[in-house]
Amino acid sequence: QQPVQSPQAVILREGEDAVINCSSSKALYSVHWYRQKHGEAPVFLMILLKGGEQKGHEKISASFNEKKQQSSLYLTASQLSYSGTYFCGTESPSTSNSGYALNFGKGTSLLVTP
Amino acid sequence: DTGVSQDPRHKITKRGQNVTFRCDPISEHNRLYWYRQTLGQGPEFLTYFQNEAQLEKSRLLSDRFSAERPKGSFSTLEIQRTEQGDSAMYLCASSRGQGSGGYTFGSGTRLTVV
Numbered sequence: 540q541q542p543v544q545s546p547q548a549v550i551l552r553e554g555e556d557a558v559i560n561c562s563s564s565k566a567l568y569s570v571h572w573y574r575q576k577h578g579e580a581p582v583f584l585m586i587l588l589k590g591g592e593q594k595g596h597e598k599i600s601a602s603f604n605e606k607k608q609q610s611s612l613y614l615t616a617s618q619l620s621y622s623g624t625y626f627c628g629t630e631s632p633s634t635s636n637s638g639y640a641l642n643f644g645k646g647t648s649l650l651v652t653p
Numbered sequence: 654d655t656g657v658s659q660d661p662r663h664k665i666t667k668r669g670q671n672v673t674f675r676c677d678p679i680s681e682h683n684r685l686y687w688y689r690q691t692l693g694q695g696p697e698f699l700t701y702f703q704n705e706a707q708l709e710k711s712r713l714l715s716d717r718f719s720a721e722r723p724k725g726s727f728s729t730l731e732i733q734r735t736e737q738g739d740s741a742m743y744l745c746a747s748s749r750g751q752g753s754g755g756y757t758f759g760s761g762t763r764l765t766v767v
């Protein structure tokens with residue numbers, strides 16, 4: 540089942556902060572975050588495997604609350620290069636228990652302006 | 654590491670024709686995924702392989718779609734009797750396995766059915 544992302548779109552000025560949320564109705568094994576620029580393929584940012592885990596990637600970090608089945612992506616002191624669409628991908632056991640594949644949210648469009 | 658390669662980059666076909674796309678994953682990656690993406694949406698899961706075994710296929714996927722990964726190397730996705738609703742970007746991704754890292758996506762094949 541597709542995770543739900545919020546907000547749908549964000550416009551920031553360079554240097555401002557943003558939070559993107561991702562929630563699932565299913566138990567999660569992991570949460571991935573990707574950024575996709577227009578006309579390009581999604582690029583992997585980070586994976587969170589454990590409840591309460593936080594990770595950082597430059598000025599981009601994320602948290603994962605396993606009990607609430609939620610993850611948040613934090614962008615601090617945003618740069619022009621952060622513009623793009625951010626997707627969370629959630630990994631849950633398939634009903635056939637034969638493996639795992641990511642279900643992606645609809646994305647959050649982020650625009651950073653000078 | 655040459656990345657994930659997809660061929661062709663663009664395909665225009667008439668409704669009712671069959672089309673086949675190819676994906677060459679990163680050689681060290683044993684998992685290969687096919688996704689479909691339309692404008693303004695996140696990638697939609699189609700199917701995935703671990704080595705040569707097709708472990709999961711989306712229940713929403715029509716029987717007109719079939720995928721193979723002979724010998725666990727490259728993969729092909731075939732769409733038979735194409736319909737206008739099949740027009741989308743078809744993305745291939747590969748990974749080492751569950752929890753061991755993110756997906757590396759190819760640049761995709763853009764299919765237009767006229």
